[in-house]
Amino acid sequence: MPKTINPLVFTLAFVSGFIIMAIELLGGRILAPYFGSSIYVWGSIISVFMLSLSTGYLIGGRLSLIRPDLARYGCFFIFAAFTLLPAVLFGNGMMDAVFLRIEDPRYGSLVASTFLFFLPVAILGMIAPYSVRLLVESSHRSGQVAGGLYFISTLGSALGTLMTSFYFVLWFEVNQIFLTMAATLIAAGTISILYNKFMVP
């Protein structure tokens, strides 16, 4: 893998970090009309995110063993975008159904956030270990590469949290933010695939 892909992978890792936390923050907004804004609603959301990220890390690491390239990497972003859409399209219908079946808002919010966020966040989680694989050239530098990637994607997460809570909710509707994030993911994935096709020898 040529060195020139480094800036691309770093940028894409930043984007995924940004979007993961923006989704998490909006998750509270999406669940509040059905389950309130009590502390256990946040408990549900954070637990589901941690669980789906950990699953994503595992699968992403596994997939990085099989002919890793930027095209597959780009596909993760595009899949993540499409799995994000049901939250926009069917979110309320789904939460209605959960609300009717589960009385306790603790378990209601846990189930609802699993349905809404598990898949897209797990796929976004796959990006982190896969990025490491794309960048690592030798085992003795692997720690440094991983450190750099954590740095950039966590920086993205911090910025995603800040921008969403300070400004995006003031400027846009929740669904507009979600659709913009999905579009961004699709654009990021497409760039990665095209780069692989035309720039990588």
Place this chain on the structure above:
Amino acid sequence: MRLMLMILLICSASLAEAERIIHKEKSLYRNIEVKESNNRRCLVFAMRGGDRNQSCMSLSDPDRVVFPYARMTFAGLLLNPEPRSILIFGLGGGTLPMVLSALFPEATVDVVEIDEAVLRVAKQYFNFVESEKVKVFVQDARVYTKRAAIRKQKYDLVILDAFTGDYIPEHLMTVEFLQEVQSIMSNGGVVVANTFSTSKLYHHESVTYQTVFGDFFNFKSPGTGNRVIVTTGNPLPSKLVIQSRANRLSGKMTKYNVAIEDFPRNMKRGKDWNENLRPLTDQYSPANLLQGD
């Protein structure tokens, strides 16, 4: 200069002396304090940069409703003078449910309060008592409303008074929430909402209520930053009607220090807000950010 400083020091020392904290606890949601000073006991949600009194009780005359906004809430009775079922969001010290239950012993009063600690404090320090007729549900107001709608429950009077230390929670200020409230109001049911009138949020909130309920009485009392919205699913009664109801109720209300006969004068139907702003919805509700403006 030195003299002024000394006077200031003496004054602040005596003030500090006069105020006693008689209870303090950290609940799941906030820091709660009960303070006493000048014959008053207050429930306080303690915050850095200014405590917020949620409810106060006069120690010598516990029936007296101390806060102007709490008194203003009784304006709802001018639209429905005989409520048989009452729902209140936000317990505070429990003043409203106790007075309403005393006024209407036959009525059921359901109170929804998210914080169990507030309920404990209300019982222990503010003479709040649960009974056959007065029940408290420790729950999020939005969740309660949705469940009540499924049970097809109806209320004659709904009072929205759920405050955090800061303001009203964002998911309790949206068009969708108010529509859910509307769905649990009986025919002729009345909604009363306690809000502030001092920020940009005032305009958004007014537009939001207008969107769901149409015209409403905009009730402000001179000298307070509070605004109480009073409305019903039916067309609003005329000034004449509410004034005559107020006169009839006024005898009953004197004991509680509620000068209800003066209310109609300040219950305006005009729109003094910017009607071009967008209503708050579940999709767009940066309510507590707008409050800063």
